[in-house]
Amino acid sequence: MPVLSLPTYDITIGSLALAHRQWLLERRYAGIVVLTDENTHRHCWPLLAPWLEGMPVQQIVVPAGEAHKHLDTCRRIWDELLAAGAGRRWCMLNLGGGVIGDMGGFCASTYKRGMDFVQLPTTLLSQVDASVGGKLGIDYGGVKNSIGVFREPNAVWIDPAFLDSLSHRELRSGFAEILKHALIADAGQWATLKALPDLSAVRWGELIPGSVAIKKEVVLADFYETGPRKALNFGHTIGHAVESYRLDGAQPLLHGEAIAAGMVAEAWLSHRLAGLPEAELEEIATTLTGYFGHEPVPEEALPELLALMRQDKKNEADEINITFLGRIGEAIVNGRATEAEIAEAIRFYNQLG
Amino acid sequence: MPVLSLPTYDITIGSLALAHRQWLLERRYAGIVVLTDENTHRHCWPLLAPWLEGMPVQQIVVPAGEAHKHLDTCRRIWDELLAAGAGRRWCMLNLGGGVIGDMGGFCASTYKRGMDFVQLPTTLLSQVDASVGGKLGIDYGGVKNSIGVFREPNAVWIDPAFLDSLSHRELRSGFAEILKHALIADAGQWATLKALPDLSAVRWGELIPGSVAIKKEVVLADFYETGPRKALNFGHTIGHAVESYRLDGAQPLLHGEAIAAGMVAEAWLSHRLAGLPEAELEEIATTLTGYFGHEPVPEEALPELLALMRQDKKNEADEINITFLGRIGEAIVNGRATEAEIAEAIRFYNQLG
Numbered sequence: 001m002p003v004l005s006l007p008t009y010d011i012t013i014g015s016l017a018l019a020h021r022q023w024l025l026e027r028r029y030a031g032i033v034v035l036t037d038e039n040t041h042r043h044c045w046p047l048l049a050p051w052l053e054g055m056p057v058q059q060i061v062v063p064a065g066e067a068h069k070h071l072d073t074c075r076r077i078w079d080e081l082l083a084a085g086a087g088r089r090w091c092m093l094n095l096g097g098g099v100i101g102d103m104g105g106f107c108a109s110t111y112k113r114g115m116d117f118v119q120l121p122t123t124l125l126s127q128v129d130a131s132v133g134g135k136l137g138i139d140y141g142g143v144k145n146s147i148g149v150f151r152e153p154n155a156v157w158i159d160p161a162f163l164d165s166l167s168h169r170e171l172r173s174g175f176a177e178i179l180k181h182a183l184i185a186d187a188g189q190w191a192t193l194k195a196l197p198d199l200s201a202v203r204w205g206e207l208i209p210g211s212v213a214i215k216k217e218v219v220l221a222d223f224y225e226t227g228p229r230k231a232l233n234f235g236h237t238i239g240h241a242v243e244s245y246r247l248d249g250a251q252p253l254l255h256g257e258a259i260a261a262g263m264v265a266e267a268w269l270s271h272r273l274a275g276l277p278e279a280e281l282e283e284i285a286t287t288l289t290g291y292f293g294h295e296p297v298p299e300e301a302l303p304e305l306l307a308l309m310r311q312d313k314k315n316e317a318d319e320i321n322i323t324f325l326g327r328i329g330e331a332i333v334n335g336r337a338t339e340a341e342i343a344e345a346i347r348f349y350n351q352l353g
Numbered sequence: 354m355p356v357l358s359l360p361t362y363d364i365t366i367g368s369l370a371l372a373h374r375q376w377l378l379e380r381r382y383a384g385i386v387v388l389t390d391e392n393t394h395r396h397c398w399p400l401l402a403p404w405l406e407g408m409p410v411q412q413i414v415v416p417a418g419e420a421h422k423h424l425d426t427c428r429r430i431w432d433e434l435l436a437a438g439a440g441r442r443w444c445m446l447n448l449g450g451g452v453i454g455d456m457g458g459f460c461a462s463t464y465k466r467g468m469d470f471v472q473l474p475t476t477l478l479s480q481v482d483a484s485v486g487g488k489l490g491i492d493y494g495g496v497k498n499s500i501g502v503f504r505e506p507n508a509v510w511i512d513p514a515f516l517d518s519l520s521h522r523e524l525r526s527g528f529a530e531i532l533k534h535a536l537i538a539d540a541g542q543w544a545t546l547k548a549l550p551d552l553s554a555v556r557w558g559e560l561i562p563g564s565v566a567i568k569k570e571v572v573l574a575d576f577y578e579t580g581p582r583k584a585l586n587f588g589h590t591i592g593h594a595v596e597s598y599r600l601d602g603a604q605p606l607l608h609g610e611a612i613a614a615g616m617v618a619e620a621w622l623s624h625r626l627a628g629l630p631e632a633e634l635e636e637i638a639t640t641l642t643g644y645f646g647h648e649p650v651p652e653e654a655l656p657e658l659l660a661l662m663r664q665d666k667k668n669e670a671d672e673i674n675i676t677f678l679g680r681i682g683e684a685i686v687n688g689r690a691t692e693a694e695i696a697e698a699i700r701f702y703n704q705l706g
Contacts, residue, residue, distance in 0.1 A: 071424075075424070078494065078499075078500060079494060082496065082499065109502060110463070110490075110502055111500065112498075112500075112501075113489075113490060113498070113501045114502060114503060114577075135466065136466075137463075140431060141431065141432060143435060145465075146464070146465060147431060147464065147465075148463060148465075148466045149462060149463055149467060149502060150467060224467075
């Protein structure tokens, strides 16, 4: 089983096994809390439960979905921890997608000033992205992830078996982050990914280790996101705004779907402002629209999208902070684009369809 | 002006001056938020304001008192930060006592996953104790400091001029922590302190540096409180319970007053269980009751006090975790006492009066 060692914890990629049980037993936790949402409680908990047999386990089950990634759900989690008598020598296992990992990690990091926690990501998106990097938090005041902390988990256990209950669309959403990792750091992996014949035939367990390794390298170089880590933001400045905008509409996009559109638009900006060759821009646009189809942004939505981008944590002044590609496999952080340039980039994406 | 350098920040002890203004200017913060309560806004803000002239300052004023150290006040602080458009490149100045420092530091540490903050403690208690050590948090679910994080500030500025508006009783409360620092780590300082002729004549600015230096040494040895840092807990297991118990009554005790009682009771346990010489126990009891008077605990309150102690974060099983003194100036952490022994210690204190 591939193991990626970070300075303070290990990421294992493979089936849950005796080694994971041993890890918990060796630490002699006074108690173990398993946090799930209603979906992962049904589909994923049965895969974890056998390995916890005989341990002092408490379960906390919260409603599923980003709409519940807020302070009221934290209160419920903290209340149940207090009611269970959980102390600092307990460990929380966060079994779920990005919402459970971000919110559960935040609750564990703040309960009695911090208890141990293990991330068990159950979606492809959280397996390749959210499980590494220590970004924890909740949505607050209408702003995504506006309250949170940076804190590393005590372990990350990625079991591809959790993916079996996911739809094609959810898997494809996670695949967008795999593509992004290749685009910012590994041209060879990009060449492999763009040539995949059929996503439904992909063995995800084989793609995950390389993708997580990229994320790990980038995060280790810059844990608190003062510089190089912003490479991971490629596609996300515009993509996040598209995601937020569509959230209120009749047909919301999954995170990866919005980021795919964002990557095309930001590749266009990279071509115009940072020297990405035109042939590579075309290759990126063709590949991404091939996998993800086309979701044009109505012209009248542009002001709202630009307003959303100005809210982003990473901005410093009037211009919007963007991560460019200098070429495929090479990111340039702290790029800047004007609002007019960003509008033009979205129009470029719009006319592809 | 004495400066204590910690690995990631400095503590200055002395009047606010041009150096503090320079510190802020050099960091080119996009904005500065000053958090005060209603009292420190009135009494302390006028001492800070001149040094911030011309800087982009926003003020947040919250109600004073431990009763407001809870999540609703955090929401108000976070809301005002969002409304002000505060970002990661802002800095929060926490101008107040322990409540403002703990809660403001927690809000700053969790806002957009962490913005810079400076602690400007304005009570003697927070100047010698709460301003060093990175313990941040709020009361939640009826449990003191049950939600919080460990995070170091970017600077601590201790100005004894802030003490001018404090009552004798408040100053004496902070003096209890100065006595504790001496008892756990510096017999020479203890000898000086027990011989002070009159607290109202003390020049606090002269006592603070030595006391903060002890706290700093202990914290640096064990930031996350897995071992030696528990030395600082001397007097606090019983003292905290006394404080909580009296909080609901007609005559609440200040923190230091409760801790003074706790130190006498825990000195008795140290004599019985850890070899503290009887003469030193008597010296401690005489000195502390001399400064703080006597606040006996009703016999019928003992069950409630013991229940409160069982709730403490530091406990691991049925026995209660106590920090002992082996002798004056030397702490022994991770001591244990039974509930019967603790009840007896409180009875020892009760019969002193």
